[in-house]
Amino acid sequence: MGTNQLNIVQIDIEDLFGIYTYSIPMSEMDISKLLILYGENGAGKTIILQMIFNLLSCEKRKGYKSELANTKFKKISISLSNGYIVTAYRKNELIGNYYLSLIENKKDIIDILCNTIRENSSYVVRAGDDIDNFLNLLSNINLSIHYLSDDRKVKSNISVIINENSDRVEISEFPLEILRRLEMGEESFRLSDTLLQMAIQRVESWFKHQTLVANSIGQDSINSIYINLVENLLNPKTDSIFNKNEISKKKSVLDMLSKLDNKSKKFIEYKLTTNFNLNKLIDIIKKTPEEKIGLIENTLNPFINGINKKLDDIEKIKNIIDLFITTLNNFYNGKKFEFNIEDGLKIVSTYENIENLKPTMLSSGEKQLLLLFCNTITARESASIFIIDEPELSLNVVWQRKLIDTLLEFSEGSSIQFILATHSIELLTQYDENVSDLENKKVFK
Numbered sequence: 001m002g003t004n005q006l007n008i009v010q011i012d013i014e015d016l017f018g019i020y021t022y023s024i025p026m027s028e029m030d031i032s033k034l035l036i037l038y039g040e041n042g043a044g045k046t047i048i049l050q051m052i053f054n055l056l057s058c059e060k061r062k063g064y065k066s067e068l069a070n071t072k073f074k075k076i077s078i079s080l081s082n083g084y085i086v087t088a089y090r091k092n093e094l095i096g097n098y099y100l101s102l103i104e105n106k107k108d109i110i111d112i113l114c115n116t117i118r119e120n121s122s123y124v125v126r127a128g129d130d131i132d133n134f135l136n137l138l139s140n141i142n143l144s145i146h147y148l149s150d151d152r153k154v155k156s157n158i159s160v161i162i163n164e165n166s167d168r169v170e171i172s173e174f175p176l177e178i179l180r181r182l183e184m185g186e187e188s189f190r191l192s193d194t195l196l197q198m199a200i201q202r203v204e205s206w207f208k209h210q211t212l213v214a215n216s217i218g219q220d221s222i223n224s225i226y227i228n229l230v231e232n233l234l235n236p237k238t239d240s241i242f243n244k245n246e247i248s249k250k251k252s253v254l255d256m257l258s259k260l261d262n263k264s265k266k267f268i269e270y271k272l273t274t275n276f277n278l279n280k281l282i283d284i285i286k287k288t289p290e291e292k293i294g295l296i297e298n299t300l301n302p303f304i305n306g307i308n309k310k311l312d313d314i315e316k317i318k319n320i321i322d323l324f325i326t327t328l329n330n331f332y333n334g335k336k337f338e339f340n341i342e343d344g345l346k347i348v349s350t351y352e353n354i355e356n357l358k359p360t361m362l363s364s365g366e367k368q369l370l371l372l373f374c375n376t377i378t379a380r381e382s383a384s385i386f387i388i389d390e391p392e393l394s395l396n397v398v399w400q401r402k403l404i405d406t407l408l409e410f411s412e413g414s415s416i417q418f419i420l421a422t423h424s425i426e427l428l429t430q431y432d433e434n435v436s437d438l439e440n441k442k443v444f445k
Contacts, residue, residue: 006142007383012075013051015094020043021440034431039437049421051068053145053147055078075090082141084141100112100131112130202375248293253293270321327409373407392423
């Protein structure tokens, strides 16, 4: 799980609204995991977040590059930790046509003009081979972008679907059914609820996929197992996995099998694996004469090694699920979250005579948290940036204090970066080493 770290290291903006010029961050600081933007009202925090998403998104025909055309600026340049620099710039006017460039390790890869036309007083970027080529090159960076705006609308340059027959996470287009229902204007259709349900389904599938992968680790082919058995029988290994300091070899073998049996049982709660049920094997060994234990010991070596490798990797999944479920239950009152691989995620009311709750029954703040937590878990597979405008909205002070720590804990060991804009004193004081003040560098004559 996880991937090499890929994140934004520098954002430079010139003449935003024709007024502001920023370098973010202003001084050296580690923003690989967290960057918080702070500035006075009107300084452009929300616009900057939108520009970051619109520039880095590689989605075609979604209007993101047209949104840049309607934003007043001279230049925005985003430097990534892998040596890429993505830039949008203008030579004359501050709105309308602009150029897009991509640089890799100081080498120019592409530089194109985005021509626009006027439609209903707005600028629309013309589709064409040049911009498609740019977006294809941008997609090769393999960076996922997620944006939660201040009106709680969600944008993402990918929708993640788990292919259970593969050892990787595949990417597909945003479901056409959702787009169709939006275009039809169905009143009963709520995009936020559907996005939440999709996020829950993704996290359920992600846990299932990771469990299937972990269960395959340490599983030798039948041929390999027999080869190991023959080798061990003919050439007994001196580096046995069993404890030679025990009173007898039999006790050492029995202790090892008992530990494996107990270790496998702690995964049953989430149904990550079935109980290995080693009791029959343990009974056989108990009845085996001491002088024959050496033969059994050499035979069991590859078997025990395989199970240990499997359980070690399953335990990594269990730890993530533990963190996910424990965190949800620490945040939410009057509700208990439960999970297992077969039944998925359930929300149970802690009050009597109330049936299981649906995600749509949660409050807006509760939905926002669950959506964010689910998306963070499933983003562990790829380099990802979460852009969140005013994360404190709909959250009480207690939740604000715990939110960032929780997100960072969820993303530990992965290449996930969070970029926030906030006015929350709780967040600003708690993470002051990650705060970049928006200080205007433009000098007016």
